[in-house]
Every structure is written in C-alpha cells, then in structure tokens.
Amino acid sequence: MLALGIEGTAHTIGVGIVDERCRVLANVYDMVKPEKGGIHPREAANHHAELAAPMIRRALDAAGVSADELDVVTFSQGPGLGPCLRTVATAARALSLSLGVPLVGVNHCVSHLEIGRGLFPECEDPALLYVSGGNTQVIAYARGRYRVFGETLDIGLGNMLDKFGRELGLPFPGGPRLEKLALEGGKLLPLPYSVKGMDVAFSGMLTAALALHRRGERLEDIAFSLQEVAFAMLTEVTERAMAHVGKDEVLLGGGVARNKRLQAMVGRMAEDRGARMFVPPGELCIDNGAMIAWTGLLMHRAGVRMALEDTLVDQRFRTDEVAVTWR
Ligand code: AMP
Ligand code: MG
Numbered sequence: 001m002l003a004l005g006i007e008g009t010a011h012t013i014g015v016g017i018v019d020e021r022c023r024v025l026a027n028v029y030d031m032v033k034p035e036k037g038g039i040h041p042r043e044a045a046n047h048h049a050e051l052a053a054p055m056i057r058r059a060l061d062a063a064g065v066s067a068d069e070l071d072v073v074t075f076s077q078g079p080g081l082g083p084c085l086r087t088v089a090t091a092a093r094a095l096s097l098s099l100g101v102p103l104v105g106v107n108h109c110v111s112h113l114e115i116g117r118g119l120f121p122e123c124e125d126p127a128l129l130y131v132s133g134g135n136t137q138v139i140a141y142a143r144g145r146y147r148v149f150g151e152t153l154d155i156g157l158g159n160m161l162d163k164f165g166r167e168l169g170l171p172f173p174g175g176p177r178l179e180k181l182a183l184e185g186g187k188l189l190p191l192p193y194s195v196k197g198m199d200v201a202f203s204g205m206l207t208a209a210l211a212l213h214r215r216g217e218r219l220e221d222i223a224f225s226l227q228e229v230a231f232a233m234l235t236e237v238t239e240r241a242m243a244h245v246g247k248d249e250v251l252l253g254g255g256v257a258r259n260k261r262l263q264a265m266v267g268r269m270a271e272d273r274g275a276r277m278f279v280p281p282g283e284l285c286i287d288n289g290a291m292i293a294w295t296g297l298l299m300h301r302a303g304v305r306m307a308l309e310d311t312l313v314d315q316r317f318r319t320d321e322v323a324v325t326w327r
Helices: 039-064 082-099 108-119 157-167 174-183 205-214 220-243 260-272 288-302
Strands: 001-007 011-018 025-033 072-078 103-107 127-131 136-142 145-151 248-251 276-278
Touching: 001 039, 001 082, 001 157, 001 288, 011 039, 011 288, 025 039, 025 288, 039 082, 072 082, 072 108, 072 288, 082 103, 103 108, 103 288, 108 136, 108 145, 108 248, 108 288, 127 220, 136 220, 145 220, 145 260, 157 205, 157 220, 174 220, 174 260, 205 220, 220 260, 248 260, 260 276
Parallel strands: 001 072, 072 103, 127 248, 248 276
Antiparallel strands: 001 011, 011 025, 127 136, 136 145
16 A cells, blocks of 8 residues: 655645555655745745645656556645645645545644554554654653643744844744754753643743853854743653653654654663654654655545535644544
8 A cells, every 4th residue: 555645735846655554655855944044934935836846746756657557645734834735735636536546634733643553563552752843742642542641831932933033133033943953062051941731832942042142142052942942841841741641752753853852861861761752754753744644545545435515624733632543
C-alpha cells in the first residue's frame, strides 16, 4: 500500500510517500522564508499554491513510483493557518479526484506522534513532547484518544525563539541560530519560569529576554538562558505527564526537537526514570508530508473514509477530537 501525504499547516509545504511498513520513499519540502517580518498566511498560501504540483511530481520521482500506484491521498486538515490549509486541501482533493483514490484528512499534531511510532517499532505508547513553531504540547494516548496533558498558554516555543531572533536581526528561523549561540554562552540569566499546572507560557520570557538584551547582556548568554529555562519547563511537564499516565517512553517531535540541548535534558529525565527517549531524524521532526502520509495510511487501513464534505479544513482542529480507531 502506498500513501501520498501533503503537509501545509503553516510555513512549510511538504509531500511525502510512505508504504505500509512506514518506509519513507519520498519526503520533499520547502519552507517560506520571509525576507523580513513574520509569516504572512496569504503569502505562505501563495507559496504553497505555486509549489504543490511541482512538489508532488518531485516526490513521485524521488520515490520512483507513478501516480496511479498510489492507494490513498492524505493531507493536513488542521490545526494551522486557514489560507495555507485551504490551499493544500484543494491540491489534495484535486489529486485524489483525478486519480480516483480515497482522500483522508489528518490531524497535524497526531501525525507527529504517529510517525515516531511508525519509525520506531519499539516505541509503542509514548508521551509525545511536540515543540514546533506554532505548537507546544505534551500528548499521550488514553482511552481511545490522543489527549493533551499540557500545552502552551500563549505562543509556541519555536515562535518565541524566532521572534526573539527577529527582534535582534537574526535571519529566520531563529531557533537553530540561537542553539549555536547558546554553545558560546554559559551565564544563567534570570528569566520567568512559567509552568502553570501542566501548562507553560513563553511570552513573558520573550519580553524578559529582550529586556536583558537592552541592558547589554551578551546574546550568547541570553540564548543559553532561554534554552535552559524553556527546556527545563518542558522537561518538567513532560515528566509529570509520563508519571501521571504511566508511560515509560518519550518521543520528541516538531522543529525544536532537533535541538541537541533539549534532547539531552529530556534524555536525562527519561534515563533517571528508567524510560526511553526516541527522536526521529530531523526531516521527520519538522513539518513534513511523510508523517501525514503515514497517519493517513493508518486511518485508511483502519477503515476511515471521508466524503468530500468531510474534508473541510479546521484551523483549530484539536488533538483530542480525533477518534483513534487504528490502534
Ligand atoms: P516546525 O514548525 O515543526 O516545522 O518547526 C519550525 C520551528 O523549529 C521554528 O520555530 C524553528 O526556529 C525551530 N527550530 C528548528 N531547529 C531548531 C533548533 N535546532 N533549536 C531550536 N529551535 C529549532
Ligand atoms: Mg508541526
């Protein structure tokens, strides 16, 4: 069985092709990089519209399969930016109709978890720490649903890092640049540690970090401190979720999961509690089409069928709205 998945919730359009054993045959993507300022939903959607057809062709070429070998077409149905979601849904509908194969809409957050389970067969029932640009959530399976045990109350961690980077004139995305700078830092500066119950908040930390910069603190030390404090918050909440629901596996997902310091902190926490950590390769941590293809394939195989009117996009598609019938 072959599934093609199109991801397009935000800045990245990605097309992936996977088979029924979660072998990734193709995973191509392209990210909008605004010259200045943040991501404009309309501009990102135009970018996705221009690239959808060529990326689908590139993915088919990379996989060495022809379009008529596809068994199911899948796409990111939400959550995300409305114009981007609609553009990608339109491309997926057109492809599915022209090939005469079923179409499955996939929850983006759920797919970050499923791709990890698919890639690591020994990772059966993890708590997912999902940290990307727009999303920051701790997700785990309980009674038929993926449930959110903790999440950001304001902005995603990646957005916080990117915004801080942008204010300082660093090129987009700021996250990886700050990781490099942090290696040259080492002085722990005071930043608000905002854990509220199981939830976290980052906008106060952004304001405080900018104030430290204005006070003349070294950028390297601010980057270091941002990582130490933000990652400690996430590690704390993830550990509590694992303890609460009795999970002994932790999976990382989202672009920020590429960060080596975050991996080290969560890995240390896992080790201390006799749990195991799994980190997908970078190109499957960020937003990508392969995870959408794989999750759609699981859903299709479990009998999920969607009429065209079921494929409307949902900007606020919640993780726990999805009935998980495939596990
Ligand atoms: P995603 O939204 O999952 O595609 O991930 C994009 C986000 O991941 C952006 O906000 C990036 O700044 C962030 N990111 C990517 N690599 C790193 C890294 N090494 N450290 C911190 N953040 C990162
Ligand atoms: Mg994502």
